[in-house]
Amino acid sequence: MTNLSKSKLYETGKTLIKNEKSKSFIKQIANINNQFINLNIVNVMVEDNIYLNIVDNTIKQSYIQKLSSKKKQLQIRIVLQGQLEKLDQNENKKIVYKENEISVEYKHNIEESLLNKKGQHIKYICITLNENYLNENGYFSDFFKKNFSKKFYEPDLKNRFEELLNREYTNGLDKIYLKNKTMEIILYVINRIQRIEKLELSGLDEEDIKRVKKAKILLEDRFNEKLTIPILSKEVALNQSKLKTGFKKLFNTTIHEYLKNIRLQKAVEYLKSNRYTVKEVSIMVGYTNQGSFSYAFSNKYNCSPKDIQKNSLL
Known part of the structure; x- marks a missing residue:
């Protein structure tokens, strides 16, 4: 794979479609079509130190993109299509972000590389909260006391975020829309993490949580069948008590x-x-x-x- 810096990757084939700036809001929409990528991207600073990236990238030639930062940051990544791979040099391990997966990472002293493979077509949303914002909002420092990483699967993410991904972003309401959507995602993810941690504290491990999520998918796929709790319990190999408790805490509703x-x-x-x-x-x-x-x-x-x-x- 070819090693590329961000500036080198973006220096050729860039067409700036829209550029809007104010004191507390920046929006840039661009297409970058060169030998490595055909990238459609929306870069937004929705407010000071909160950034939103909406990415649709077809990779023409394999390359490695190095990323580094000494400052701490909280990053939420939502993969709508394809698969992202990253090499963490600090821990010397490869991390895979799969389709229909939301990842949350809180870290500093970042030394990473994105591993982009020829033929991939990746669509994802990334929200970054920088160190200044985290410091000014003590809740985040209290909630994320050390390096933190968690991923969770959410079926049908593409449909849920279809408008955010495909909107043209050409009118004056974009600022309100993008800020509201970004904050909505941040709130949803934090609440989701809290629910997962409560589940883990109540005796459900990661495998149990996967089985509860499988039960949810079964309900969606076989809604016209007589799916009772005993039947679901047997199908996902999880006892009824854990299934009912886990479902309620994870999805904030009962199975029925x-x-x-x-x-x-x-x-x-x-x-x-x-x-x-x-x-x-x-x-x-x-x-x-x-x-x-x-x-x-x-x-x-x-x-x-x-x-x-x-x-x-x-």
Whole structure:
């Protein structure tokens, strides 16, 4: 692999699409197309010492990009497509960031290299909180007392962040939108870490957490089946008590409520298509009784299933 500095990598083939600067906000949108990369990137300072990068990169030729910093920073990376690889020189180990994975790293004295391999198409979001911001907001220093690294899998991240990734960023509302989205992600990630740590303290290890997440995926994939807690427990090889406790703490809802919400969301999709009767839809989403389906639907959406069908015809 060719070793490249950031400046050398970006010095050829750069087209600056948009550049906006103020005292506390910077937005730069660019395309860089050269022998190594075809990169579309949005670089933003949403406020002092908080940076957002939205990256869509097709790698034409393998290269290594060195990264270093003596200052401490908190970095959140959300991989929407592909896989990122990094070599940590301090610990002499390779770190892999996989698709549909959120990573959180708090460290200083950074000596790293990104390992970019030919043919990869990577899409990711990266948020960096610099040392000054961390020092000014004591909560972060209290929460992250030493070098910290944690990763967690979240299914369907691409759809969740589709607008953030594909928005054109050409109007005056971008500043508000980008700042709000960045802070929303930071808050979500911190809360998520706290929930995971509570799970670990309550006796669930990393393998248990993976099994709880597998149960969630099963509910999403097989929402129309009769998936009881005993069945789920057997499917993911985790006892019922740990499964129920872990699911509630990890996703802030019960298994029953989560399954019901998935079924009703799918029901809306089927009803809007106007291809099925209400009875057919109720069976398709896993209800054996149409009356129970209509009652649950009305409680959630404050209208009947037939109302959805009528409105979709207008």
